[in-house]
Amino acid sequence: MSKPTEHPEPSFNTHVLDEHQKYFTFFNVAMALILITAIELVIVYLPINIMIVFCALAILSMVKFLAVIWWFMHLRWDRALCTILFMIGLLVATGTVTALLFMFEVDPNGAPM
Amino acid sequence: MSDLAAHADPLEELKQTNTGVENKKMAMWAFLASDCMFFGTLISTHLIYRKIYPTVVDPTQIFSIELTGFSSFILLMSSFLMALTVSSAHKGNLTSMRTFLLGTILFGGVFLGGQVYEFSHFVHEKGLTLSSSVFGSTFYTLTGTHGIHVALGVFWLAMWFFATLPKKFSQFTREERLPAQLITFWVALPVVMVLVYFIHHHSTAYLLIAAGWLVLFPVLMLVTTPLRGRYSHVNALDVETAGLYWHFVDIVWIIIFTAVYLVEYL
Amino acid sequence: MSTTDATYGIWNRPLKKTGIVGFLTTVDHKKIGIGYAIGALFFLLVGGVEALIIRLQLMVPENNLVDARTYNELFTMHGTTMVFLAVMPLSAAFFNYIMPLQVGARDVAFPRLNALGLWCFFVGGIVVNLSWLYQVAPAIGWFGYAPLTTKPYSPDIGTDFWIVGLQILGIASLAGSFNFITTILNMRAPGLSMMRLPVFTWMTLVTSFLIILAFPPITIALVELMFDRHFGTHFFDVGGGGKPILWQHLFWIFGHPEVYILILPAMGIISEVLPVFSRKPLFGYPLVVFSGAVIGFLGFAVWSHHMFTTGLGIVATSAFAFLTMLISIPTGVKIFNWIGTLWGGRIRFTTPMLFALGFIWMFMLGGFTGIMHSSPPVDAQQQDSYFVIAHFHYVLIGGSIFALLCGIYYWFPKVTGKLMNDNIGKLLFYTIFVGFNLAFFPMHILGMTGMPRRTHTYKAEMGWAEPNFWSTIGALILGFGILFVVIQLIYSCFRGQPSGENPWDARTLEWDTSSPPKEYNFGYTPVIHSRDQVWENKYGAAEKKMGKIAPGPHGIHMPDQSWWPLMVAIGLFISGMGVIFHHQPMSTLLPFLPEGIHFHILYFTGFGMVVTFMSIILWAIEGPGGYHLHPTAEELEGAVQPDPQQGGHH
């Protein structure tokens, strides 16, 4: 919040300056996102152990996910409440998806079609 | 109202809630939490059937990872542009905001185009339809729902773009860089389409799209007249809210890209 | 945004506050709350009639009052109506009416969205019940298990009515919940910290979170089912590789939180009423709040206990059994806190209090049977028997309905400014209490002796005749009891004695304003200094009394009315009908239409979507609007002028 201070306001708006700083942050994040996507695209073709690639993919996309919500979606600069609200949904969803996936097994008969 | 308060940023006034988060923004975050469950359900439906029938289809025979990789790149970039849009909106810099907003919309449109191409390719060349197999059902429902989200986002952002335009056409030239922005936006798509036509695929569909857009855009400018001139600095919050939605659609795609496409190549 | 720009845009904004137009365009949370209540009570009676027909059919062995198909339709519609059209909207009525008053707000955060919730509720209710009109009521059970719901087994359009109706009702619940969350977190009166919120408001918050997280899975599941029925997908279609068990999972991922959506508001009401009539503060307030939140959270981790008998595997079964048993802890905590509230209090046995006490006892009985079938081997015996029917009616009637009736008696004076006769109320309570127990207690025994649920009739040799007979008698008593409550309610609206502001000597903020409250709820902005603010105002220390801030010179800012929420709902109705009648001969819709031509989904749905979209756009263009009202000097007695440094906003 811009508090009314006793000191005279500087002639330029600090708020604008902040936003200007963000430009560079956003640019770096965007570059990182592209880089990670490129890495993801490459490693699936590399002859490495499947589990390692799988974990790498999971971690990399998690990093992308968090980068977007943290910087692009402003959570870094916003009230913690926004993060909490979103995390409630994200956690319940993640838990549900995981539990569901564990409860299904490969069908021994194969598909009917 | 004292003088101090009168000069305060109207956006700050909206923050005067118990939590310091504006109502619209809070509702949007709650909606996104809820949307996590939407996509969670769709993604689990898809993955469950992949788990049950691991060998029934070989998605790598169907997917084109180059196209999807490109789409992902496009959507990530649109997210970047969206972040810049919101930033300029808060700065009150209308000119750069329009540029970035148009960029976001354009990239969103390209993503959608890619998806339409992908779907029609799968249907016509690979024989994968909604009803051809469980894989088709889950795949199309999941990616289609995501596509609808993108389309709604494009629509929503476009509404705000039109709202930033001056009320009268005669005022357009007085706005910094506006005519250039509009013209670029108008011809960019047809140029790309014509290029695609010559380089990639001699299909008249591309030419039709190019021609269609050339006609459609002026029509859009006309029918959105009631929207024009409605944007003011307070609406930076609305743009930010729309932006949150847009980024969310992007992160959902990050998950889909990995969980639905990439892992199939392992 | 100071004055009304009434003719902004192409259409005029509706300004009339009274009459039909006033109601159809209202954005006032109080009118919307009353709208929900009227709809919910109507559907409560409809669902009750369906239940009584079920009971009459089972009154004697080998009865033939209704045929088997109709019987299936009856229990399906009974369950669906009671859950989605009676209990949920009745809770929503209280959320809408009471919660903003309890937090000292002028309205909810998004008044027009709130109106959309109301209209979607009506539209959804109409769609589901239209199936009776077309004589194809769904016969699939309230949880609509696949593959029974897929096209080969339910070829008629009854199931489609059910799918579409539930979908629209989902929109109603979601729209309301986003609103309530924002309102509770953001629009509390100054000084009203979260830990000073009335428990009912807390439970509104928890319930809203449950709704926004639980409705998406069912929405997706219904979409998938609809696609299976109309577009040949294979989500639940065994022939094409689908797994019907997936439906069970998706349904109960929604369904279990849903039952907490039905009970948590009830617990909130009870936690309001008990302190008032014990003349004591709620015992262990933080624990009650916390255990409510824990119940809500755990509600997402127990869905598979509805599926123990499907063979989930040992690990999953044990895990879900364990988590289910865990839920009894926070529930037990609440019950002990309620008893602690009563302990040593000066109890007044008024009608609301009787219902509240009845709630504790009956809900506990339902809880006990619930703990019984949290154990998988026991559940294997009880699954799909009348024991389960007894269990969930003890928690749904003895729990939710008792608490909602309690809320009706308790808040009626607030809403109407009139009293409901206490002696008649007590008489009706005892009628309902006796009828309820007579109707449902024998079902425990019936279930244990093997009577299956959803059975159209039974042979005399089974030995079930006598309990069933008494059960039906009880159901009739219960049904008439509820009917008379509604009659008394309507009667008291017109003939009730005036109640004054605070007839119960109640404790929370809603009792500080006039009864019924003015359009703007509070003429001043209340400044809260304690948890039981109205009680402290009367009996408390000076520093605990409430402060009042007068509105600035502009007066109180109120949102404008709007047509668009209604229009959006109508658009959804048209789209929904398009989905239902997809591929049907035109004559199924209306008999005089040609039989040879079939509907295509786009005929109605396309048009409906256009209506919806256009309405949303016009809604956005129109903006919240607003006008100003000035409270009378009398209302502002004791209020201080706003501090100019605070901005003097509205």
Ligand code: HEM
């Ligand atoms: C007048 C009071 C009521 C009576 C007499 C009554 C009676 C019954 C009976 C006998 C059944 C079992 C039908 C069968 O399995 O063959 C049933 C089912 C059910 N009832 Fe009630 N009920 C009443 C009120 C309620 C209320 C208030 C609720 C919910 C809030 C409710 C929810 C249900 C549900 C969900 C089912 C299961 C439907 C199904 O099997 O799909 N009932 N009711």
